[in-house]
Amino acid sequence: MPRSALLATTERALLHRLAEEQAKYRVPSLVAAVVRNGELVWWGARGRVDGAQRPTADTQYRIGSITKTMVGVVVLRLRDEGKLDLSDPLARHVPGAPMGDRTIAQLLSHTAGVRAESPGDWWERTKGGDWSELAASMDGEAVLHRAGRRHHYSNVGYAALGELIARLRGQSWFDAVRAEVLAPLGMGRTTPSPIAPHATGWAVHPWADVVLPEPAHDHGAMGAAGQLWSTVDDLARWAAFLGGDTGEVLSRDTWEEMREPAAVIDEDEWTVGHGLGVQLARHNGRRLIGHGGAMPGFIAMVWADPADRTGVLFLSNTTYGGIRGKLDLAMLDIMAEHEPVMPEEWLPAESADPALLALTGPWYWGSASIALHLRSDGYLELKPLAHGGRPSRFRPDGEDAWTGLDGYYAGERLRAVRGPDGAVDHLELVSYIFTREPYPPTAPIPGGVDPAGWRGR
Template sequence: MPSNRPDLLPETARALRHRLATAQVSARAPSVVAAVVRDGGPVWVEGWGDVDGVTPGGDVQYRIGSITKTFVTVLVLRLRDEGRLALTDRLDEHLPGTAIGDATIGALLAHTAGLAAEPPGPWWERSPGSLRPSPADVLPDDPRVFTPGDRFHYSNPGFAVLGALVERLRGEEWTAVLAREILEPLGMTRTGVRPSAPHASGYAVHPWADVLLPEPVQDYGPMGPAGELWSTADDLCRFAVFLLDGDERVLGAESRALLRFPSSAPEATVWHSSYGLGTQLLRRGDRLLSGHTGSVPGFVATVWVSPDDGLGAVLLANTTAGLPAGTVTADLLDVVAEREPRIPAPWTPLAEVDPAVLDLAGPWYWGPAPHVLRPTADGGLDLGPLTSGGGRGARFRPAGDGAWVGLNGYFAGERLTVQRDPQGVVTHLDVGTFVFTRHPYDPAAPIPGGLDGSSWQAAPSKEA
């Protein structure tokens, strides 16, 4: 993949290089490589420091730790798309014999099943996977530290169990499923559970002296789905493009959208970070990033995407601690977004539109609150309030039976149906029981609770 495209401004490339270099120097990381993605591919790839005496490029492998969890999530969502499971299913419906059979698959993906953060035994990332030879061995005797659903609590064993779930339903190792269903379609030829040259060695950096300690490279065994993968900046760019633009060969648009929205309660009312299904979410001003950070002994990594900016950024380094990979990667996104803001594609009229759908376009009212409904180029609908604080909106996709299903916001998963009178005339829209009418509290529509009076009226006159 090219290191730099001509359309990246020189001053932007220099600002990116400066941020990368200062991060490597301040963290005293042996090496770091990063990239920025825009318009379907990398526009900047650069390394700082060295791997075996050479400045690393986009083809050098690093271990990516918990970014592995996002790949496992895509495998689980593919099973959902195929109808093999539902996110509300109990685990024991598909993987019997664990101590957490009552946990739902969705809760495991969102880290809300109340499970312990780590498996029993010594530090699993620095010890042989043979110490935990089966999926049952990744769970402590008392696997729950919180009541399920009470709060978000990050759990590595939870994703080890999800990897076992994939293996059970596919009938083969999760790594083989990963290669066939994600890596091969996306062209990620340098991603896998074993390193191959050129690859970085992992190090711990002494806190008070500029010396290194090699970190062991372990086979994680059943804990592999929690963080075993190796990858490159080039390959993670391909994954970032998938997260931004999608690929129907890998995952449907509806399931991919689940990666971008919070699936667990944030720690504060006004949240700055949260968790979706197998993805971390981060607010940066008005920007909402999704992706995942990764950390195992000897390595840190991050992939972030900003859909509104059409940008992605990745970073990999071979140091155990000291380099805030998530923050630096987000900084790289900020550099490009602020210096080279996204230029919108030209407006073009719809290539075709169903006349019945076109008749629905225009203003609708939820009670007195004005909304507007617009057909979209992908055959869906966009419903949104016309005034701030004036109501709820969402995008909808066709359900195939004349209705639409919400993709985001309050109405995510809810159905929009067109209601007609006996003569076939549209009277109102039913959106998850919310009634939208062509006029505010239209008396021709079945307004919930009825109307007090037959028409709008001025305020009663006041007697002197």
């Protein structure tokens, strides 16, 4: 991926934060990067790979559960092709699955109530078997909670999604990911097994400056939960994808659906949540999409902020207890402080439909005022005024009709209703009537309007 330039002061601040993290938490090697507007704008490295070489942007590290985001994209592609519905129970496509009554959407968002780990030995440190072995090993103990009750992270659930992909694609989950996600995005160094140059995974002794090598296996059916290895260059492309540069891999609508909160993890204060295959976070006014990954000997993270098209990532070869300093979020803060994104220059639309212009301005739902705005992309947008109302964007959907894209009105239809003279008389949105005046006596207001009209006490 080509690299653009940052200010020298920005690069210095990023490298200092990276060096601080590597030294303080005794990380054998650590690489990090920043992506902006779809391009790798900075990367840095500290430490050594196998005690000799500085890691590069092409050095492979295990990315653990970041694998899940790519598996999730293939599942959503299957939905978009009509091969499944997200409300389908898994058993419709994987007969006999031990969590077969749970829906595909619930598995994607970790709200299916499925057990977190596979039975038996610690799967991340052992060789895995196939799906039939994994399914049999659960023997009635696959689910712990009522479906939809809570967020309960489940590696087993993603093993089931991997099998779902294999059944519907007629190939392994990884072959599908490679063909449908990695190849189109140019991520040729993201693989299920390490290919040189790659880092060795280490455990760092908690009380001494010595290390122990960690094993790396083919995890079989559990591989869809965290098998993959990748590089800075490849994960930079993935950060750009998560930030909205989806190319031909995923439609814009499906990407938007993917990052809608399906579950909140910290219930008292929504700062961390989960969408369809991705983790979500709110940080200093940002709404982030991404995922972390941890396997024996490795910790990785990738986040993207679609609002300013900035992404951050890091890869490291240390087990769990190493990185704790929130390097990823710190890099976002450095970028915001040193090189905030310049707002896009406002330009008037090339043209405007007079009929749409006539719809703009204030409308009233009862006594609540709201303004209808015509955007340069041809969409309509409701914006609350002084007396409240619910904001939403609307995409054209036929003559005098639009479909809501977000907020309370997502999926609902807005219609312009014309009178006998052909002029727009009022707007209908679900059961609501929007008029040019508050409660006009001639409008079809549900329940009618008192003929005496407005009055004082």
